Amino acid sequence: MEAARQPLGLRATGKTRRRLAKSRAVDVLATLAAAGAVAVLGWVVISVLLKGLSALDWGFFTQNAPTFNPTGTTSGGGIANAIVGTAIMVGIATVMALPFGVLVAIYVSEFSRPAFARAVRLALDVLNGIPSIVIGICVFVLLVKGTGYSGYSGAFALAIIMVPLIARATMEVLELVPASLREASFALGVSKWRTVLKVLMPTVFGGILTGATLAVARAAGETAPMIFTNLVYQNKVSTDPSQALASIPLTIFNYSESFDTHLNDQAWAAAFVLMSFVLISSLTARALLMRSQRKLRGR
């Protein structure tokens, strides 16, 4: 009776209206959540930009840490040795992790039986989830305990962090290579190993490069392994990886809790250098990855 008296219309009334209102409220909340995440990113990036840039000067790139001043705050100084140290350690780590990760990926996607391939994938994903501080402890016990801090041990720890990233990225692009490409090579009588090296590798080169770039970006920012492998180093630019080397993340870590406000400023400037490197390289890698995936898919 009630319903019959009401004119039929498309305008929501009563309960429907409440349901629609609730749905819209959820839309707004979800949008706010996404906006909030972007806002936090913006907040962090802008804080680092503003505080970092104001503390930057040319000497920051050419000088080493300011000497301790017992009567007040320090002044001047820079992170030249930390930039060199991080570059050397990340470079050596890449030389170790890149071939290893690519070989793992080749075996898993070209040679392995499915069960073993699944096991390796699981192992790599679990390895990627192991806290870097534990990797630092492992390398300390393995390499540092007997012989002391060194750039090599830091690079080794970073390499362990990079391997799963590089291997997984390489696997992903190898899986995108169409089977017809391999079949064409086999049909011409080319053996499997030549096919992998001469046909597949050039095809997925871009993908491997982007995977490696992402891994480098991640490794450059790792602090925890440095605490266990390069905790105490000389305050001078050193290029000898058999000695302990300074690193940008550990410098930020040490300065961030200092009561010396000048060192806080130095930490911001170092964070600016590190974050610029990490964000620019991972942005570039992402753009390249999308391009190379599109190229492979469109083939």
Add this chain to the structure above:
Amino acid sequence: MEASSIQASGKPLESRRRIVDKFGDKVFAGITGLAAAGGIALIGIIVYETVEGAWPAMQEFGLSFIWGRTWDVGKETFGALPFIWGTLYTSIGALLIAGPISIAIGLYLAELAPSAVRGIVGSLVEMLAAIPSVVLGLWGILVLGPIVQNNIGGPIHSGLGWLPFFGSKPTTAGLFSAVLILTIMITPITASISRELFTQVPSDIKEGAIGLGLTRWEMMKGVMLPYTRGGLIAALLLGGGRAVGEAIAVTQVIGITTHGLSVDLFQTGDTLGSRIASQFPGASSDLQKSSLFYLGVILLFMSLVTNIVAQIIVRRYSIDRRA
């Protein structure tokens, strides 16, 4: 003569190539196979070496280390319980905030966002995960810390100070800041996995729900969330695993002293990772170092369990859905 010399020079060449290829395949498969086995072995090496480092403390304290409440460097008595508590408390706190926010972001990116902003917002959220933890920690102590102390913590403390969670007067460092920083660190991870899960929901069942007259939210609640439940749990586990293992940023914002098994968010505290990172540089005795490594073993165990469980769920999930 001539024919045979051609044969003689041709035959070895071809067979040489055949031999090279025959061995080449075997050698190449062998080398790559060794690398793959090495990838699995790496986990074993990490477990072995960490336990080796912790061995003296394991022999000294045994399993009672896990529920020991004292960490006294002078008396060389060490126990892990306050740090296990701090780790679980901050990680679960961060998950409670990050969980709903990540699922909301996932829903936004999969369902609501206009296609023009979808990719941009998605990559921006993932950029948040690329910021090095030491930079986030620096921001946490110098920018977020004072805001927590004055603008967030102050009002909460004066309004809700009668609750045990907010009993202390807030300072720039403490468990509250640690929870916030961990939330920022794990949200991008859980959000991007949720987004992938939501985009896997087949459109026919979503359209079916809309066709039955459900509103968008009812469709999400009735179709998308149940369909992706297992995967969402795995996403939260992976986020939790990351929170448990994060050491550097937490060390920077959580303060210096621990107050045992306190629930007070405005007090300083310590997690497994932060205790290792803050005490290892100054550790003098071998037993203290070894005890710190024992904390590392506990941390490794926690992260292995959460990661393996989560990875297995994620795998079963995506294979099920693709089949």
